[in-house]
Amino acid sequence: MTSSTLPNEALVNYIFPNTHIDWSLMIVIYPYITGLVAGAFVVSALYHVFNVKTFERISRFALIAAFCFGLFAGVPLLLHLGQPQRAFNIFLTPNTTSAMSIFGYVYASYMLLLTVELWLTYREYIIQRAKETKGIPGVIWNVLTLGVRTYTPEAARVDHKVTVFLAAIGIPWAFLLHGYVGFIFGSVKANAWWATPLQPIVFLVSAIVSGMAMLLLMYTFIRWRARKAYDLDMIKTMTIYLWCIFLLAFTLETLEVVYAAYEQGHHWTVIGPLLAGPLFDSFVIGQVLTLSVLPILILGYAALSNVWGKPLLYLVNIGAFLLVLQVLFMRFNVVVGGQMLSKSDRGFAEFHLEVLGREGLIMAIIVFAAPFVTYYIISRIIPIFDDQPVRG
Amino acid sequence: MSTMTTSRRSFLRALVAVAGSAAVAYRPSALASLVGGKGSMDTTDADYVFVVDIDRCIGCGKCVQACSVENHVPAGHFRTWVERYVRTAEGTWIDSPDGAINSFPPLAEDVTAAAKETTFVPKLCNQCDNAPCVQVCPVGATFKAPGGFVLIDPEHCMGCSYCIQACPFGVRFLNPATHMADKCDWCYHRVSNGLQPACATVCPTGARAFGDRNKPEGTVAEALEEDRWRILKPGMHAHNRVLYRRLPREVI
């Protein structure tokens, strides 16, 4: 590292002796997974609440995907904690001045909401299976009915109303769940790369991007595996949404940096050298030039032109794949990048990727794979798409 | 050289002996009972400050050694450390090898040649009155105790590291042995037993002074009377209790 890339006229890279990257991969994938929850939920809610008819066909799929990601959103945190057996204390003895203390309540209530909505959506099916199935599976189906074994048109009407209501309050709740994550970072005044009031919004909007992009990828994959027709109308609509929301996300992310640069204040004395130095590859080249500019062009073309059929599918999936990576890079660049800034303001800490171990790469991959495995299992038990009935 | 090693060793031995009784009291579970506990000095009415006199620090690192022994600080982590600032026309050259636990090696010739001024700066927890670490702890494990101390409750810390991120001064670390947050507590266990913090006790030049703002003595009284001390990163508005005398402007 040359001194020209060091902040505040430092001649040598000086970091405070306690500078370590304490929040590593687990804290990178934690906001990533919660982001997928929020994003997928928004898609299902767009149908329920805002009546985006084309999303009706995938609203159940989006809901189940959100649920699967949600189940594992807390796991990286548990793996990260030094004393995980005390995690429950966040419910019992929350310190109300801490933004982090609301996590337990927000997360638990959100998962409850998701579960209830999912149950209502599948109630008719559950009752039907409870009547048809014998043995232990029959018992399980019966328990899932919660004792109500009839399904009247009146009940269906009430269920629908409640579902719409849950979806409606679910949107601000999902926003809270994820905006909160951004707040955790944005409110740390000690860290120049984190401390911006835009952070919650940046996290939230990029969360919706990642959720939508991931749904598109999953959808295409599932349909391809099942050799079923693709719903191109839906794909096109989703592409337009995704493209617009990503433009917003990218604008906000860029604004943060442009603002700090133009302001020429204290923050820029460390952020400038950070972006020119240790984050150059993963932020400038990776997150911005490759993973933002390319999908804007690709998805922009897919959204605005008349491209249809296979070419549309390819373009959308390449774009969505790049965006899924973009958001992952963004989380990494925020979480790890911020910690590279030593509080000495005169040097940068190095990040060493741990492979084995509780917070290592392999564990991160396992945690990240878990929602997909769960989705697969659920898809064998309940029908997610109308044309793919399951009878196991 | 050998005399120095010997004296350091005997010094350390003496230190361990002095610290012995206090160290016994310093079992984590004993900590809670120490807060205003029986048989301990009453810290409730005190208003402690810590004065660091930059002009007196010679960078010997005795304070870092004493702290390490007193508080069982794991290698590679520091409750206190000393920095060496060398100001040159081109910029600032800083180091703190191993937190200066073994003092400092001589400067390279080119650095010495370019140096306008060299300063040693001890660092420790500022026991802030508006402490970000206290604010952010999700379970209240980090808390403000009477007398001004910011303490960590080993029965409640869940090792989330949020406080480490929030401290603007980089004084906190995740203790690899306890998997909990750790930091300087001005030797709370010693102070509440009527002793001075270990670092202040061993400093050969009196660069570290600890005392009660209500009954100031010695360097603390001087510093308060002179009223020209500065704190680190005032822009953070943490209301630090470590007051620096003659702090050079390049120190962060």
Ligand code: SF4
């Ligand atoms: S110096 Fe850091 S750890 Fe100490 S009280 Fe202030 S914010 Fe907390």
Ligand code: SF4
């Ligand atoms: S690491 Fe411990 S003391 Fe620090 S914020 Fe987390 S629970 Fe509180």
